[in-house]
Amino acid sequence: MAQQHLEPTDASAGAVTADALAGYLRAQATEFLRALRQHRENGGAAAGGSEASVDAARALRRSSRRISASLHTFRPLLDPDWSERIRPELAWLSGTLALEHAYEARLERLLLALQRLSGAMLPAQVDAVAGSRAAGAARVGATAPASAASGNPGTPTPDRGNLTVGAAKAGALLDRQLTLARTRAHSTALQALGSSRFHAVADNIAVLASEVPLAQTAATTxxxxxxxxxxxxxxxxxxxxxxxxxxxxxxxxxxxxxxxxxxxxxxxxxxxxxxxxxxxxxxxxxxxxxxxxxxxxxxxxxxxxxxxxxxxxxxxxxxxxxxxxxxxxxxxxxxxxxxxxxxxxxxxxxxxxxxxxxxxxxxxxx
Amino acid sequence: MAQQHLEPTDASAGAVTADALAGYLRAQATEFLRALRQHRENGGAAAGGSEASVDAARALRRSSRRISASLHTFRPLLDPDWSERIRPELAWLSGTLALEHAYEARLERLLLALQRLSGAMLPAQVDAVAGSRAAGAARVGATAPASAASGNPGTPTPDRGNLTVGAAKAGALLDRQLTLARTRAHSTALQALGSSRFHAVADNIAVLASEVPLAQTAATTxxxxxxxxxxxxxxxxxxxxxxxxxxxxxxxxxxxxxxxxxxxxxxxxxxxxxxxxxxxxxxxxxxxxxxxxxxxxxxxxxxxxxxxxxxxxxxxxxxxxxxxxxxxxxxxxxxxxxxxxxxxxxxxxxxxxxxxxxxxxxxxxx
Missing domain, CATH: 1.20.120 (Four Helix Bundle (Hemerythrin (Met), subunit A))
Structure with a gap:
């Protein structure tokens, strides 16, 4: 059954070897380095102009996941020492970068659900709320001061005017707890991106962008x-x-x-x-x-x-x-x-x- | 479209007039009187041997609903004075008799849901619980003392051993509130069945069992x-x-x-x-x-x-x-x-x- 899915490439199966993998890994490594550069250029700024940094952080996660997955799936083609050293580091990086976004998305999902359950919100309002949160909340790319990330009065929050007392209190409690978790994840991500551990990962990816460490048998696998x-x-x-x-x-x-x-x-x-x-x-x-x-x-x-x-x-x-x-x-x-x-x-x-x-x-x- | 559904009788549509309605009403009235007799024979006894009384109460509701519905749908064929006098009385009776059963079924439904939500119950256990409640709880037919109906220690209740503390407390609260409501409905139903208002209804149904008060135009409608x-x-x-x-x-x-x-x-x-x-x-x-x-x-x-x-x-x-x-x-x-x-x-x-x-x-x- 799996063979069927791969049929389109079967004719040239001999050609789909190390070259294809090396090309893919180089492209992903280049994307990683581009995202890192973009993140440094935008991430150094204060909170606010953070849309580009958010995109950069997402691109970093995206390429990290793809590199890590390819090292796993096509393991026999790669230098095992190098491959087994870099994979956990990539997992650590994408995991660390993902957390802040996950807490933010979770809070958004729960607050929107509370408003839906209160039955007083039109779809247009829901969109507006989602938009205002997306625009106003601090993210890993923004390198914002912790006060901005922890929901100070300037941060737009969903309108709770149409929530019942229980739903409003539940929303406030979730906001408090998940914003705290997000702020911690934000700090952790910032620390990670400034750590020597991360610099070692970035150095490895820079090498990967020019030369993929293949196994000796790669050419014939x-x-x-x-x-x-x-x-x-x-x-x-x-x-x-x-x-x-x-x-x-x-x-x-x-x-x-x-x-x-x-x-x-x-x-x-x-x-x-x-x-x-x-x-x-x-x-x-x-x-x-x-x-x-x-x-x-x-x-x-x-x-x-x-x-x-x-x-x-x-x-x-x-x-x-x-x-x-x-x-x-x-x-x-x-x-x-x-x-x-x-x-x-x-x-x-x-x-x-x-x-x-x-x-x-x-x-x-x- | 409605005509299509009625096709099987279209051929003899001329014959489906007052006779069919009168026959149906007499049959339902006879069923009502039979159920009432059965209820009196069994209902006078103490709690316990109440299965027959429950069946009788259900049969009373069943025929009341059918008589009332027929008076409504086929109104033009019936003596309007009589019809308009008896319909609200039948609605009162079936509504009063239905309440106790409704509270009991509601409690059963909620307790079983709590057990399902606690994830610890097998289908066989659910059946056993439903069965034990059905057998043990007092009903309108049982004329049980209020203490039996209000959940004294002798009344089997679902096993709450596998409920969490919150679910167990919620179950106990619902049991208390709905059992109280059921007990009140039980008393109300017993009072209703002994009232002169009910005896007037029963007298009317007794007349209906022998002679249906048709309108003058009934034969040609x-x-x-x-x-x-x-x-x-x-x-x-x-x-x-x-x-x-x-x-x-x-x-x-x-x-x-x-x-x-x-x-x-x-x-x-x-x-x-x-x-x-x-x-x-x-x-x-x-x-x-x-x-x-x-x-x-x-x-x-x-x-x-x-x-x-x-x-x-x-x-x-x-x-x-x-x-x-x-x-x-x-x-x-x-x-x-x-x-x-x-x-x-x-x-x-x-x-x-x-x-x-x-x-x-x-x-x-x-």
Whole structure:
């Protein structure tokens, strides 16, 4: 089955070897260095003109993920010492850079959900709120002073005038907790970008941009079987998912354990998170093979559903976590309970969307 | 379109007049009197041997609804004075008899949902719990002392050993509040069945069992157009429902206003409740015309979806109401919030089920 997906390149399979991988890695390394330069140029400025820095940080994460994924999927072609030294460093970097954005997106998702649940907001208002937050909040690229990042009076926040008392208090509590987490992530990211550890990563990537450290056998090792193996790992993981249940709307699976005493994220989410990572590896392997096109729209739809699954899962956990804050009012706790359940249903909806997207792909691939 | 549904009787449409209606009303009146006799024979006993009394009370409600619906749909055939005097009395009776059962079913639904949300219960256990409650709780037919109905230690209750503290407290709170409401409804129903108002209703039904008070024009008034008008009212109401949205899974409509400050049931539910009543009128009109068969399974499926919609809507409101109890712990309020949202999603699921059932019917009717 995996062979079928790779057919377009089968004719020239002999040619798809180390050259293609080296070209891809050089391009990603160049993109990394460009993003780093852009980040330094914009990131040094005060808060405000930070849009470019945000883009730069995103581009850094993007190329880090692709380099790391390629080192993993096409491991046999690369110098093992170098490859095994650089991969955890790239994971550390993209993980560190991702955190601030994740907290910000989580807060936005939860506040918008609270407003939706209060039933008083029009779509246009929701857009405006999302826009004002996106424009006003400090981010890793902005190197803003901590006071700006921690939600001082100048930071635009969603209008809570139309929230009920419980929802408003829940929103304020989430804002406080997630803004604090975001501020900490912001500082951590800034420290990381100034650290000698990061400079070592950047030096490695600079080398990669000109010369890829290949293994001695690289020239004779074809890429397609390695990409096919990545696809097989994805398909195996998807086969293990409860897709029949997920394809049955309103199956009420996602909220089971919704009142479980376990404060950790729902264990039922883990296989879906794993598929999300494997789908990304598969997508990046296709990029290396320049095997894009036919099924890309469906892969993207499936990937977006899994992103939404992850976001809703973590937002639900944040709402549950906030409800454990000591001495909150019952109305606040009630609103957080409604919010938690709402996000767990988003989890269920995302699984349904994934099932639909994936089913389409299977059907349309003859 | 309505004419199509009535085709099986069109050939003999001239014959489907007052006789059919009179026969149906006499049969329902006879059933009412039989149920009343059964209820008196069993209801006088102490609590315990109440299964027969429960059946009798259900049969009383069942025939009351059918007589009342027929008086409404086929109004032009009946003596207007008599018809307009007896209908509100039947509505009072079936409404009064329905309340106790409604509170009991609501509590059962909420406690089972709490156990499902705690993720620790197997389906077999759920059945056992439902069974033990059904067998143990006092009902209108049981004429049990108030102490038995208000949940004394002898009354089996669902096992809360596997509930979290918040869920357990929420369950205890709901049990207390809904058992109190049920006990009051029980007393009210017993008083009603002993009242002179009820005896007047029973006397009227006894007359109906032998002689139906028809209007002078009844013999020349055909039933099918009146039944078709009832179906048209149903179809008009269904056309006004947001069925496109309902047919889109996970549309998240039902939980809008989930945190609204309005303590009354969601206004968005009202059109669905109205369709539920109109569907019932349509179904009873078909019974009068003996037009059962072809589409009955679908009508039943649609009706069951709307029953579930009503039950979930009222259960969600009860959870929200319980959360307004003063001085409850935040963990209790949180569990009630999760429960409320869960039941609102049941509302959404029921709308989806109705849309699916109704779509099938439209497709299969050529």
């Amino acid at each position: 074809p890429l397609p079987p390695l990409a096919a193996a990545a696809e097989d790992r994805l398909n195996d993981a998807i086969t293990a998912l409860p897709l029949v249940t997920a394809g049955h709307p309103y199956n009420a699976e996602a909220l089971i354990h919704g009142l479980s005493p376990d404060p950790s994220p729902h264990p039922q989410d883990a296989p879906w998170h794993q598929v999300r990572l494997l789908l990304r590896l598969h997508r990046y392997a296709r990029e290396v093979l320049q095997d894009a096109g036919i099924a890309d729209v469906r892969l993207l739809a499936a990937g977006e559903a899994l992103d939404r699954h992850r976001d809703a899962s973590e937002a639900a956990a944040a709402a549950a976590q906030a409800a454990r804050t000591p001495r909150i009012a019952p109305a606040t706790a009630y609103a957080l309970g409604v919010l938690h359940a709402d996000q767990r249903h988003e989890v269920e909806a995302a699984r349904f969307a994934f099932q639909q997207a994936w089913q389409k792909e299977t059907v349309s691939t003859p | 055909p039933l099918p157009p009146l039944a078709a008008a009832a179906e048209d009212r149903l179809n008009d109401a269904i056309t006004a429902l947001p069925l496109v949205t309902a047919g889109h899974p996970y549309n998240a409509e039902a939980l809008i206003h989930g945190l609204s400050p309005d303590p009354s049931p969601h206004p968005q539910d009202a059109p669905w409740h109205q369709v539920r009543l109109l569907l019932r009128l349509h179904r009873y009109a078909r019974e009068v015309l003996q037009d059962a068969g072809i589409a009955d399974v679908r009508l039943l499926a649609a009706g069951e979806a709307l029953d579930r919609h009503r039950d979930a809507s009222e259960a969600a409101a009860a959870a929200a109401q319980a959360a307004r109890t003063p001085r409850i712990a935040p963990a209790t309020a949180y569990a009630l919030g999760v429960l409320h949202a869960d039941q609102r999603h049941e509302v959404e699921a029921a709308r989806f089920a109705f849309q699916q059932a109704w779509q099938k019917e439209t497709v299969s009717t050529p």
